[in-house]
Amino acid sequence: MRVDLVTIFPEFFRGPLDFGILRRARQSGLVDVNVHDLRDYTHDKHRTVDDRPFGGGEGMVLKPEPIFECLERLGMTPAQAELERGTPALRARGESKESVILLSAQGRRLDQALAAELAQLDRMVLICGRYEGVDERVSEHLADREVSIGDYVLSGGELGAAVILDVVTRLIPGAVGNEASTRQESFTAGAEEIGDSGPSSTCGSGGLLDYPHYTRPADFRGMTVPEVLVNGNHEEIRRWRRRSALEKTMRNRPDLIDATALSEDDRELLAEIEGQRSVQRK
Numbered sequence: 520m521r522v523d524l525v526t527i528f529p530e531f532f533r534g535p536l537d538f539g540i541l542r543r544a545r546q547s548g549l550v551d552v553n554v555h556d557l558r559d560y561t562h563d564k565h566r567t568v569d570d571r572p573f574g575g576g577e578g579m580v581l582k583p584e585p586i587f588e589c590l591e592r593l594g595m596t597p598a599q600a601e602l603e604r605g606t607p608a609l610r611a612r613g614e615s616k617e618s619v620i621l622l623s624a625q626g627r628r629l630d631q632a633l634a635a636e637l638a639q640l641d642r643m644v645l646i647c648g649r650y651e652g653v654d655e656r657v658s659e660h661l662a663d664r665e666v667s668i669g670d671y672v673l674s675g676g677e678l679g680a681a682v683i684l685d686v687v688t689r690l691i692p693g694a695v696g697n698e699a700s701t702r703q704e705s706f707t708a709g710a711e712e713i714g715d716s717g718p719s720s721t722c723g724s725g726g727l728l729d730y731p732h733y734t735r736p737a738d739f740r741g742m743t744v745p746e747v748l749v750n751g752n753h754e755e756i757r758r759w760r761r762r763s764a765l766e767k768t769m770r771n772r773p774d775l776i777d778a779t780a781l782s783e784d785d786r787e788l789l790a791e792i793e794g795q796r797s798v799q800r801k
């Protein structure tokens with residue numbers, strides 16, 4: 520996948536791109552990341568990228584010209600893209616392998632399903648917003664999606680772009696050593712796809728939060744690992760993990776329980792957990 524990051528802080532990405540999975544994916548050619556300094560696409564002495572908002576109000580707005588010029592250089596403006604690869608509307612309908620994404624607090628909220636969709640692309644352009652906002656013509660005519668990484672306001676889109684890059688890269692086949700591990704973690708639906716080949720792969724989270732993990736030592740300063748994990752009974756381990764995932768999800772993200780297709784077994788486990796909770800409350 521080719522990724523283009525459009526930003527006024529190109530240095531910002533030095534850290535995120537240079538460690539772990541992202542670094543390895545870049546080195547092995549799975550992702551080709553290019554960072555573009557928006558100020559290189561200005562024409563005045565001060566390399567101005569922002570201006571005051573029409574209609575008045577607080578703060579500054581990122582100007583459209585440098586962003587359009589940068590995307591022109593990348594061959595990703597609507598006119599070029601329409602001729603060669605389809606309109607932004609087509610891209611938005613998922614009928615293109617390319618996407619121009621504007622990072623903003625007003626965007627569709629990123630989740631694992633959107634990350635999986637983006638991981639299918641051949642090319643992704645991430646435009647990092649700044650200041651009070653970005654001239655709306657960028658969202659209207661240049662980007663085919665607007666994405667937010669969560670319901671809070673960042674001071675800019677750079678952190679959001681780094682997050683998207685991270686979650687998408689680790690879903691590209693070959694980026695993470697053990698592919699099964701990305702399929703059974705939190706928020707990944709489809710436990711049934713995972714198969715049934717031992718404890719490490721029998722417990723797909725299926726839209727729940729991931730189950731707890733432990734490693735050696737089994738006894739660390741008197742804090743012991745749950746006995747069931749040390750005993751090696753695969754069926755018991757599977758059940759313990761499912762129960763723990765349900766328990767953690769109920770505690771931290773009860774909204775996910777409602778959105779998850781639960782099996783008969785799950786309902787029994789939930790009833791058990793509820794029962795234990797009410798005993799603890801007494």
Ligand code: ADE
Pocket residue numbers: 622623624648666667668669670671672673674675676679
């Ligand atoms: N820019 C400001 N807030 C943001 C958010 N929550 N996600 C992505 N970009 C942003």
